Amino acid sequence: MGDNRQPIGVIGTGYVGLVTAAGFAHLGSDVFCIDIDADKVARLKAGEIPIYEPGLEEMVQANRERLHFSTQIADALEHARLLFVAVGTPPTYSGDADLSAVRAVVDAIPASDRHALVMKSTVPAGTGASIKRVLAESGKQSLSYVSCPEFLKEGSAVKDFLDPDRVVIGDEGDWAGDAVVELYAPLDAPLVRTDIASAEMVKLASNAFLATKISFINEIANVCEETGSDVIEVARGMGLDDRIGPKFLQAGIGFGGSCFPKDVNALKQLAGNSGYHFQLLNAVIEVNELQKRRVIGKLQKHLGSLVGRTVCLLGLAFKPNTDDMREASSLVLSARLQADGAKVRVYDPIAEEEARQLIRGVHFATDALDAVQGADAVVLVTEWDEFAQLDWRQVADLMAGTLVLDGRNALDADAVRAAGLTYEGIGRGALTAIA
Numbered sequence: 001m002g003d004n005r006q007p008i009g010v011i012g013t014g015y016v017g018l019v020t021a022a023g024f025a026h027l028g029s030d031v032f033c034i035d036i037d038a039d040k041v042a043r044l045k046a047g048e049i050p051i052y053e054p055g056l057e058e059m060v061q062a063n064r065e066r067l068h069f070s071t072q073i074a075d076a077l078e079h080a081r082l083l084f085v086a087v088g089t090p091p092t093y094s095g096d097a098d099l100s101a102v103r104a105v106v107d108a109i110p111a112s113d114r115h116a117l118v119m120k121s122t123v124p125a126g127t128g129a130s131i132k133r134v135l136a137e138s139g140k141q142s143l144s145y146v147s148c149p150e151f152l153k154e155g156s157a158v159k160d161f162l163d164p165d166r167v168v169i170g171d172e173g174d175w176a177g178d179a180v181v182e183l184y185a186p187l188d189a190p191l192v193r194t195d196i197a198s199a200e201m202v203k204l205a206s207n208a209f210l211a212t213k214i215s216f217i218n219e220i221a222n223v224c225e226e227t228g229s230d231v232i233e234v235a236r237g238m239g240l241d242d243r244i245g246p247k248f249l250q251a252g253i254g255f256g257g258s259c260f261p262k263d264v265n266a267l268k269q270l271a272g273n274s275g276y277h278f279q280l281l282n283a284v285i286e287v288n289e290l291q292k293r294r295v296i297g298k299l300q301k302h303l304g305s306l307v308g309r310t311v312c313l314l315g316l317a318f319k320p321n322t323d324d325m326r327e328a329s330s331l332v333l334s335a336r337l338q339a340d341g342a343k344v345r346v347y348d349p350i351a352e353e354e355a356r357q358l359i360r361g362v363h364f365a366t367d368a369l370d371a372v373q374g375a376d377a378v379v380l381v382t383e384w385d386e387f388a389q390l391d392w393r394q395v396a397d398l399m400a401g402t403l404v405l406d407g408r409n410a411l412d413a414d415a416v417r418a419a420g421l422t423y424e425g426i427g428r429g430a431l432t433a434i435a
């Protein structure tokens, strides 16, 4: 890639920061990565990648000489004009976004007409305006500000960086917006250049819409169970309509992760704080919570009381190909099952280390076949590929009971049934009727 690419700074080296840094290094920029977590910086300097993300390690290794890691923001300020901010914005108890890490970065940047903050972190619409106000109040009005929300998906983040559906840049038409446009130019992605508040809202509205689509199909699935319809067939028929599209129409046991729950809540709170009651989002959130808990009802339908029963959870991460456990459905399920007196055995191919910090009282199995041993029921929670490849006859031999609850409609129902097991999916009323 080009030799004349401008150096950049990336503040926060989590999922978004590290992928952004590696991606821009791949495109030819020197990237100065800053994190307050000294341990993380030491690991990164040693060539260790602290998160699991397909292709990231290879990309970091291939561009090592262009990637520089430090705990000192001064190292980025010295070399780079554009400072991408990718620190966490987790939810507070009220559901609002916690902007304390963003504020800490704003406070740490000195007055300068050479530098710009480029906000990658997801922030409520209006944050850019309030940051600019804070900068002006502290004599730092010469700093430029650009909103550049991130749309990458964990599990395919590297691919998403290299081939984004769109790049959204909100700015005030100064040098910094132009510089960000130039930086992204080699990716040849559709560009939406707009004002700061609109760019901020694109991100929140996109995630809220996707979450709405999931809760919608989950409710359709629940109705399918009552009407003897199969939600997979229904979604196939719906998705062929160009206006609807096939994506995000997979029924399951609810969405999780670090973004959807937080961003939907943040938009709901943002609207509420501005005096608007966003009714639809209340329903999206409630449907999602109930969807996780419906699993318990289904288990009880087949097993009766769960006291003393052994339930196996296959998969713990909030989705496949990541070790991210934030807001994973497995957190609610493992807690609810134990509260109902069940013994819980769990297995995840990648997320065990993260899960051990968050899930107590369960047995962590060494592999899927170890996990199903003695189980009265097996619940597919995360659709890792390896679970679809399981030998169901072997599983049937190892289980104490026969119930397989496919929480992601990802298993071959015929293969499960052929092994003498009872298959139950989500919204597969037609299948249940045939059985």
Ligand SMILES: NC(=O)c1ccc[n+]([C@@H]2O[C@H](COP(=O)([O-])OP(=O)(O)OC[C@H]3O[C@@H](n4cnc5c(N)ncnc54)[C@H](O)[C@@H]3O)[C@@H](O)[C@H]2O)c1
Residues within 6 Å of the ligand: 011, 012, 013, 014, 015, 016, 017, 034, 035, 036, 037, 040, 086, 087, 088, 089, 101, 104, 105, 120, 121, 122, 123, 150, 151, 152, 153, 154, 258, 259
């Ligand atoms: N994870 C995703 O899939 C995704 C996708 C799009 C947008 N986002 C948004 O991007 C932002 C970052 O998300 P993430 O998942 O990468 O978070 P993360 O928790 O993985 O990483 C955040 C990093 O910022 C560091 N940090 C915190 N305060 C700092 C400071 N003052 N100075 C320097 N470093 C600091 C933390 O130590 C951590 O390494 C969030 O706003 C999130 O909503 C995330």
